[in-house]
Amino acid sequence: MINLLTIRQRVVANGTVILDLAGDLNKQAEEEMLKAYQQASKQGFNRVLYNFSEVGNINSSGLAILIGIISEARKEGQNIVVFNLKPHYEKVFHMVGLPKYIKIFRDETQALGESK
Amino acid sequence: MKKWPQETVQITIPSILGYEKIVLSAAGEMARNTGFTAERVEDLCTAVQEACINAIEHGNRGIKNAAVLVTITETSTGLQIEVQDYGREHLPTGLGLKQPNLEERIAGTGKKRGWGLYLMRQLVDGLEFRKAGRYNVIRLVIKRS
Secondary structure, three states: OOOOOEEEEEEEEOOEEEEEEEEEEOHHHHHHHHHHHHHHHHOOOOEEEEEEEEEEEEOHHHHHHHHHHHHHHHHHOOEEEEEOOOHHHHHHHHHHOHHHOOEEEOOHHHHHHHOO | OEOOOOOEEEEEEOOOOOOHHHHHHHHHHHHHOEOOOHHHHHHHHHHHHHHHHHHHHHHOOOOOOOOEEEEEEEOOOEEEEEEEEOOOOOOOOOOOOOOOOHHHHHOOOOOOOOHHHHHHHHHOOEEEEEEEOOEEEEEEEEEOO
């Protein structure tokens, strides 16, 4: 029933890392999300791309976790990018106002090409 | 296309995070079989999920055996969903009317939570909070399209 979030890190270029998320982005995902971001940050990546293709469900607790990460990233001068977001959740991200602070792309190719 | 006759469904879940997914599965299935568009099914599922999480975390303060009772009723225009908890936290009327201040939250000065009620307001056609004796009831009204 609880689809715990797992995160795989892929280094794609100097300064850019992709975090492939799989599972639900909710309260139970907090530790995993923070750990993955902090690790990428410690490794010196200044562009962190989140791949949502395998994310099943996002709730308000998950949004709050992401907002916290965006807040940290801005302090560190890093860019947060998301891609492969399902249309419903893209709508939700717009409702919350996130596009003012992060870039949202349709897929990985577009995210890698245009998020520089 | 509508496939099911008009009925009311009741589901009771314990106040444990994760069980709200049972409710959203049932509500989603009911919506799909009573003529909702795919987009409205997703809006409904997110709103119902937030109402249940609110009941679990606030209304019942996570006390596992304090039940959350969900009643899903088909109406002429869509579905009405009532989510009832034990009212351990009072729900003032007007909750979720104001958009949380994202700028403050990004700056690290605002409250971290509070998006759930706002999303509910945005995603459904009607949202009401009321007291029924000791209980809190959140009523969501959502149209098929």
